[in-house]
Amino acid sequence: MLEIINGFLVVYFVILCTLSAIVPILVKPIAACFSRPSSKERSILTELIKLKAEQQKISMKDEFAAYSKLQRKINKLDSELKENSQSRLSKSLAIKGSINIILQVVVALIIIISVIWFRREPIVALNSNLFPFSTMLRYPSDMPNAISTHVWVVISNVSIRSLLKPILS
Template sequence: MESQSECYFNIPVLLISTIVSFLSVHSTIIEKPVFKWLNKQTGKERELQLQKLALKNEQSSLSMVDEFAKYSKLQRRINVIDRELEQIKGDKPTNSFVVQLGFTYGVKLVFALLLILLSLYYRYTPVLYLGDKISLTPFTNFICYPNDANYVSFYFWAMCCVTVARLI
């Protein structure tokens, strides 16, 4: 590395490391939309929900005491629809606790492995250069490893990004 007098940033490496570090900590940013998409209602579910809502509205207009037979008949139809909805929801694979847990930790594992691979790939690429005017004297080896003095390494930058992301 050649000596320079002013600061510079390696923008692509800086952005990649920051984004992957942040996503490795806050993987729910990806998990929530995926689970929402996987658990979206089917046409059959929407139709059953509409039927249930119509029956509930009709039932609310009746007096339970005066028209008990009609009220209980509507309640039985609502119960049948509830069972069908539970059956449909139970058939979805994403409702399994094991699937949800596996997906949650799988996403975290993917980002952790990606961060490790990027650390290996960019190990000799400095993220930024602080200039000759700034001295990192007691921590130079820790911040710069394996680069020259006053260069911030990928390792250190990723570690700082993960720490800040956890604090947020």
């Protein structure tokens, strides 16, 4: 029923369409490399943990002044840590969006250039005639009952995204 004419292009376009579908998954680890906590944040966090441990050793009833002083320091460091983490979070969101757009554009350009480059190459030949669709499926190839790269990319893209939808969601 189906004869693969150009196996390399079949695999090539399936890989490109799969890459296009999994770009959102690839963005997270790439963006994580750019938005790690700074050394200042880590030092604030260690100091905060140290102060909380020190505060737990102090009795609130017996040494209220020392306990309150530590609590003010803890509150100050906690608010500073929250500000830093909020700015890091907004930076992380901007980085994720930028990386996602860049990767999608790169993959889309590769697919478009490849489709233009291999536009006359038939990918798959069908044994049966699918009149009236055979002309649309083979365009711009001249081989009868063939599937062109344009149609193969659309079929691959829709199929792969449908298959990966449960995984990506």
